[in-house]
Amino acid sequence: MLRVEIGKVWLHSQDRQLTRVQLCHNALQHKINAWITKQQLYVPGVVALWKMTGTIDGPQNLPLWLPSQIGTQIPFDAHLAELEWELWYSQAHDMLNSLQKNLQMCAHLFKFKN
Numbered sequence: 001m002l003r004v005e006i007g008k009v010w011l012h013s014q015d016r017q018l019t020r021v022q023l024c025h026n027a028l029q030h031k032i033n034a035w036i037t038k039q040q041l042y043v044p045g046v047v048a049l050w051k052m053t054g055t056i057d058g059p060q061n062l063p064l065w066l067p068s069q070i071g072t073q074i075p076f077d078a079h080l081a082e083l084e085w086e087l088w089y090s091q092a093h094d095m096l097n098s099l100q101k102n103l104q105m106c107a108h109l110f111k112f113k114n
Contacts, residue, residue, distance in 0.1 A: 028059040035064065045074035 039046055049065050056062055063069055067081040 025059065032059050032062055032064075039065065042080065043070070043074070043076045045076065046070070049073060 036050065043065075046065050049070065053063060067076060067084045070076060
């Protein structure tokens with residue numbers, strides 16, 4: 001959402017729009033800071049990865065260093081990678097179910113119109 005809002009900003013944007021972008025920026029930065037704090041409890045070696053990341057132009061471009069992004073750079077509990085996989089799998093399953101329902105609804109509407 002932040003990238004979309006930043007894309008809408010131009011040289012003569014209104015204060016209201018600039019404020020909305022700043023609020024989105026601050027909220028995302030706050031969530032990322034909370035994520036970093038919690039992540040350091042479960043993956044202590046991630047501190048080195050965060051330091052290597054350095055300064056990036058905004059929170060929307062920061063890597064979250066999920067287990068799939070860490071790979072073999074630092075050791076971490078394999079259970080975390082399994083949890084991430086289950087999350088990705090369930091999200092994909094939910095999206096496929098949503099797509100199936102939408103296709104069924106479209107098919108029903110086409111049959112109903114005929």
